[in-house]
Amino acid sequence: MNLNLLHISVFANFLAFVVIVFLPKTWVKRSVTVAVSFAGIGALASTILLFRQFSAPAPIEWVIPWLKWNSAQVNVGYYLDTLALVMLTSVCVISFLIQLYSVWYMNEDPAKKRFFGTITFFTWAMISFVVSVNLFASYLFWELIGLASYLLIGFWHEKASARAAAIKAFVMTRFGDLGFMAAVILLIIQVHNTDISFLITQAGSQLGQTQLLIIVGLIFLGVMGKSAQFPLYTWLPDAMEGPTPVSALIHSATMVAAGVFLLVRLFPLIELSSAGMHYICFIGGLSSLLTAILALLERDMKRILAYSTCSQLGFMVMAVGAGTWSGGMFHLLTHAFFKSMLFLLSGYFIFASHHSNDIFDMAKVPLKDKSKLMLALLWIGALALAGLFPLSGFMSKENIFGYLLEHHHYGIYSVALTISFLTAYYTSRMAFVVSRDGHHQMEHHTISKGLNIALRVPVTVLGLVTVAGVWVFFPWLKEFFQLHLELNREFWLNFGITTTVVLTGIGIAYLYFGRKTFSEKGWVGFVPGLDFLIAKKFYLDIFWNAVMQKGVYGLAKAGFWSEAHIVNAAVNNVGYACVRGGKAVTKLQAGEVQRYIVIAVLVIVAVVLYLTFRG
Amino acid sequence: MWFYAIETILTVAAIFFFASSLRRDLNVEALEKFASVCGAVVLASAVLSFGFRGIFFAGTYEMDAFSQFVKLILALGYFIALLISRNIHDIEGKYRPEYFLFLTTATLGMTVLVSAKDLITLYTGLELSSYSLYLLIPMRKHDNASIEAAIKYLIIGIASTGVMIYGFSLLFGLTQTTYLNEIAAKLPGLIHLHVFWVAFFLSVVAFLFKLSLFPLHAWAPDVYEGGNAQTVGFISTVSKVAGLAVFIRFVMMAGHDNRVLEGVWISLAIASMTLGNLSALIQGDMKRLLAYSSIAQAGYLLVGVLCLNDKGLSAAMFYAAVYVVMNFAAFFVVTQISEGGKNVSISQFRGLSSRSPLLALVLMLALFSLAGVPPLAGFTGKWFLFTAAVSSGFKVVAMIAIINSVISLYYYLVIIKEAYTSPDQGAYIQPLVLSPVSRLFCFAVILVLAVAGFFPGILMPLAAKSVSMFFG
Numbered sequence A: 001m002n003l004n005l006l007h008i009s010v011f012a013n014f015l016a017f018v019v020i021v022f023l024p025k026t027w028v029k030r031s032v033t034v035a036v037s038f039a040g041i042g043a044l045a046s047t048i049l050l051f052r053q054f055s056a057p058a059p060i061e062w063v064i065p066w067l068k069w070n071s072a073q074v075n076v077g078y079y080l081d082t083l084a085l086v087m088l089t090s091v092c093v094i095s096f097l098i099q100l101y102s103v104w105y106m107n108e109d110p111a112k113k114r115f116f117g118t119i120t121f122f123t124w125a126m127i128s129f130v131v132s133v134n135l136f137a138s139y140l141f142w143e144l145i146g147l148a149s150y151l152l153i154g155f156w157h158e159k160a161s162a163r164a165a166a167i168k169a170f171v172m173t174r175f176g177d178l179g180f181m182a183a184v185i186l187l188i189i190q191v192h193n194t195d196i197s198f199l200i201t202q203a204g205s206q207l208g209q210t211q212l213l214i215i216v217g218l219i220f221l222g223v224m225g226k227s228a229q230f231p232l233y234t235w236l237p238d239a240m241e242g243p244t245p246v247s248a249l250i251h252s253a254t255m256v257a258a259g260v261f262l263l264v265r266l267f268p269l270i271e272l273s274s275a276g277m278h279y280i281c282f283i284g285g286l287s288s289l290l291t292a293i294l295a296l297l298e299r300d301m302k303r304i305l306a307y308s309t310c311s312q313l314g315f316m317v318m319a320v321g322a323g324t325w326s327g328g329m330f331h332l333l334t335h336a337f338f339k340s341m342l343f344l345l346s347g348y349f350i351f352a353s354h355h356s357n358d359i360f361d362m363a364k365v366p367l368k369d370k371s372k373l374m375l376a377l378l379w380i381g382a383l384a385l386a387g388l389f390p391l392s393g394f395m396s397k398e399n400i401f402g403y404l405l406e407h408h409h410y411g412i413y414s415v416a417l418t419i420s421f422l423t424a425y426y427t428s429r430m431a432f433v434v435s436r437d438g439h440h441q442m443e444h445h446t447i448s449k450g451l452n453i454a455l456r457v458p459v460t461v462l463g464l465v466t467v468a469g470v471w472v473f474f475p476w477l478k479e480f481f482q483l484h485l486e487l488n489r490e491f492w493l494n495f496g497i498t499t500t501v502v503l504t505g506i507g508i509a510y511l512y513f514g515r516k517t518f519s520e521k522g523w524v525g526f527v528p529g530l531d532f533l534i535a536k537k538f539y540l541d542i543f544w545n546a547v548m549q550k551g552v553y554g555l556a557k558a559g560f561w562s563e564a565h566i567v568n569a570a571v572n573n574v575g576y577a578c579v580r581g582g583k584a585v586t587k588l589q590a591g592e593v594q595r596y597i598v599i600a601v602l603v604i605v606a607v608v609l610y611l612t613f614r615g
Numbered sequence B: 001m002w003f004y005a006i007e008t009i010l011t012v013a014a015i016f017f018f019a020s021s022l023r024r025d026l027n028v029e030a031l032e033k034f035a036s037v038c039g040a041v042v043l044a045s046a047v048l049s050f051g052f053r054g055i056f057f058a059g060t061y062e063m064d065a066f067s068q069f070v071k072l073i074l075a076l077g078y079f080i081a082l083l084i085s086r087n088i089h090d091i092e093g094k095y096r097p098e099y100f101l102f103l104t105t106a107t108l109g110m111t112v113l114v115s116a117k118d119l120i121t122l123y124t125g126l127e128l129s130s131y132s133l134y135l136l137i138p139m140r141k142h143d144n145a146s147i148e149a150a151i152k153y154l155i156i157g158i159a160s161t162g163v164m165i166y167g168f169s170l171l172f173g174l175t176q177t178t179y180l181n182e183i184a185a186k187l188p189g190l191i192h193l194h195v196f197w198v199a200f201f202l203s204v205v206a207f208l209f210k211l212s213l214f215p216l217h218a219w220a221p222d223v224y225e226g227g228n229a230q231t232v233g234f235i236s237t238v239s240k241v242a243g244l245a246v247f248i249r250f251v252m253m254a255g256h257d258n259r260v261l262e263g264v265w266i267s268l269a270i271a272s273m274t275l276g277n278l279s280a281l282i283q284g285d286m287k288r289l290l291a292y293s294s295i296a297q298a299g300y301l302l303v304g305v306l307c308l309n310d311k312g313l314s315a316a317m318f319y320a321a322v323y324v325v326m327n328f329a330a331f332f333v334v335t336q337i338s339e340g341g342k343n344v345s346i347s348q349f350r351g352l353s354s355r356s357p358l359l360a361l362v363l364m365l366a367l368f369s370l371a372g373v374p375p376l377a378g379f380t381g382k383w384f385l386f387t388a389a390v391s392s393g394f395k396v397v398a399m400i401a402i403i404n405s406v407i408s409l410y411y412y413l414v415i416i417k418e419a420y421t422s423p424d425q426g427a428y429i430q431p432l433v434l435s436p437v438s439r440l441f442c443f444a445v446i447l448v449l450a451v452a453g454f455f456p457g458i459l460m461p462l463a464a465k466s467v468s469m470f471f472g
Helices: A002-022 A028-053 A082-105 A112-131 A135-153 A160-191 A209-226 A235-241 A244-251 A256-265 A274-295 A301-322 A325-352 A372-386 A392-406 A410-434 A449-472 A474-481 A489-514 A522-526 A530-535 A537-574 A576-581 A589-613 B002-021 B028-051 B065-083 B093-115 B119-139 B144-175 B180-185 B194-211 B219-226 B229-253 B262-280 B286-305 B310-337 B357-371 B377-391 B395-419 B436-454 B456-471
Strands: A060-069 A072-080 B054-056 B061-063
Touching: A002 A028, A002 A060, A002 A072, A002 A082, A002 A112, A028 A082, A028 A112, A060 B456, A072 A082, A072 A112, A072 A135, A082 A112, A082 A244, A082 A256, A082 A325, A082 A449, A112 A135, A112 A244, A112 A256, A135 A160, A135 A209, A135 A235, A135 A244, A135 A256, A160 A209, A160 A235, A160 B377, A160 B395, A209 A256, A209 A274, A235 A244, A235 A301, A244 A301, A244 A325, A256 A301, A256 A325, A274 A301, A274 A410, A301 A325, A301 A392, A301 A410, A325 A372, A325 A392, A325 A449, A325 A474, A372 A392, A372 A410, A372 A449, A372 A489, A392 A410, A392 A449, A392 A489, A410 A489, A449 A474, A589 B144, A589 B194, A589 B262, B002 B028, B002 B093, B028 B065, B028 B093, B061 B065, B061 B093, B065 B093, B065 B229, B065 B310, B065 B436, B065 B456, B093 B119, B093 B229, B119 B144, B119 B194, B119 B229, B144 B180, B144 B194, B144 B219, B180 B229, B194 B229, B194 B286, B219 B229, B219 B286, B229 B286, B229 B310, B229 B456, B262 B286, B262 B395, B286 B310, B286 B377, B286 B395, B310 B357, B310 B377, B310 B436, B310 B456, B357 B377, B357 B395, B357 B436, B377 B395, B377 B436, B377 B456, B436 B456
Parallel strands: none
Antiparallel strands: A060 A072, B054 B061
């Protein structure tokens, strides 16, 4: 029974994808119905599975041998322990809600069919990645996630910026994926088995410390690409070129979540390399801090949220690196819900301000033209992101803070506090500005009743989960995640410190943006040099542009040029006689053939000399 | 008779095409249909004779597991070439019989090449296939570039064959025999001689030319640009596989323990991959780009061969098989887009997805497969190659190959981007209507790329079995 439920939750989205592909072109509406209803079935099945399986002692394992090649055996199938289960359910549910929302958002888009086809495929790839029994199969799905995200980010391929962003995301994350691929190859060669259950129990003892460090480093390279960590995070803000539901999906439960999930999944293996853990912690903290600073001055609502995603992911990676997988994972879960809600809301506000992403344009819209429900939910999401009691973000952040304090990681604790302060500041800045009362009269949009449901239901459900979810499931979560939330002296001390920091952030945001007169830059304008650095995005974009375009392109030119000039020029002198001999052929353009032959002959002679005079 | 069914059928077909070239009232359409059927028959005979083993003609010609597997790939490529050779715009109707004739004799030469167990037979097969290909290039009408390309192809080909003959003569001088088996038997006395390795290296130069490996790669861009797309597709796939097969046979003749040439192969593989991929980045002509990409692909194949073990060789054969399909698919798209058989620049791919979604999909899958994006066949093949290289101790080569595959992703993506970009405002979009056969071919390509990628367990055992005879 449970296995069947698992089958349904995994393949519902895939089935929807197949059906949509084979539907005739003109059946646009039906393809929407198919996608949403199948995703709904998948979400329902996974939720039932969550209740039935959560406290089950043994994980569901279902294995089919797939490929046998020399000594290595690769399996496909499921490995569903509680960790994979909670992730599975949240992916299914969030993806369903986002698809429901897309019914409203994509209503007027002519390419709806392609959109729903790709998004169901995307969801299926992510789900399969989560429940995969074998790391090699995980890697395959990991690449499929990347491929699907390429198609979705570049969905509006008429826009040059969307195409550029899609290529950037794909190439950048693939760069990281190479590390993952190399790690899988090394694991196959070293331990001959890449089953997840084997890797997290026995593989560690068969590997030396250096091998382990290399493998962990390579895996983390993959995570850096997918989860947008420094210095590979620059693709994520640009990925905002995709439709808003896609951003919501990429930034919450799929794609970027895959990286952190992989870290948590392999935590027992990664933990064994203490050097690797330090490195992970450092990169996570650095990414989190840098991207939080970048968000301080951003005016584009979606980009603010994108930077906050980078920052929160860095926070999770830092927590995992500090030694608490449960801290990272729990924050990943709560974050998935409120961040997808915030993105869906941004879609609404962009609609309400007549397709401007700028929060200061949203401020110009009169308050009566903005839905009260949406504003309330915006504040809930923002405060959850800031980490204010009693919202879900508070719980997961408090858990990480509690762990850091308990294990005396005071350095990381203070970095985390700084990030928390910055987060509270820029999220409430966004919320204050968006909820201002403006006087810019615009014609009022009306949304039909059916679409209104598709718009309101998903955000409301996500809002309810953000407010009440963690409290309803508290006993379960506490047991599984081993939450550091005992009501003792340390807890209250910690609670006092973090709440003060968060409230300070919100208060400062209020001073600059909540009152009648308001500035655009806030206090950041008074810090010398900072706004300049933010405007230049710490030079990282420029750096990557140089590497990606000038570097690779220049290398290409150099490669071509060196063949055309250096090699040929050398050859021209050496092989002058040869050129003369071939007078009949010199009528051909530029005498290229002779050069070609002389190059070949020179190399052959070199090899012959090498073979003759070798040791 | 059944033992050389493929060779017999190819010979009969060649005679038929020759006869029809003498006719004045030629029905080109019927000829094209006949050619497709002929390709199918050759493919079927390759499947039927897959299990045949035997030694013929006084030991100069052998059907073994390896040669039959390679012939299967060759027959598949031949079939595809004839299938997509309908309505060729750039070859005049009256030359069509010759076109089919030379394709057929080229394939015949290659089948001889892969079965030859004797230096003279091998040379005959090589020249039969090479001369046919030299003649195919200038058939393109009203195009001086194609004649120029053909002459370049001819000159470089002859030069490399000359070097090979010199190598053969040295081998004969050392061993007093032309039989590969007898040369192999005399190896223990030879491998300490420097001159043996010189002779050996010179002997394989012509196969490097067939594979378009550095330093004999330079003809590829000009020939690919000058020839018509179907011919070039044939040269870049079938001819390359034949070259690879005989290269493997030669290398294995010298034994898998003798690693004298290891450093040379490594250098050539790295040079081919890097040079090919970097040069491909800045090409504007699609066929020229594919030429550089195929130079790089040959480098990947060499990575598998230089492992000199069953893992590496079976990976190379697997990759060669899927490479035929994916590279031919890319050329197929070129033939469909090309207007009147003219060359296609990358910018002409713009708006392909709205002109023919199916063709755009085939292009995307073929290029993704060439770039090695999972779960397509090209990824699985690369995966086998790189895993084999790492586990045989060639970690640095594997890393360079992997980095190269990322570089290649960039230029493939640029083409896909063009294909999925809407055409400029106001431009007239002419829908591309595919013939039923082309449509079927598209679906078959998609199916093969997906199945060979997802279920390598089907093809891999065949490839592994074909090379296992070298280690028996």
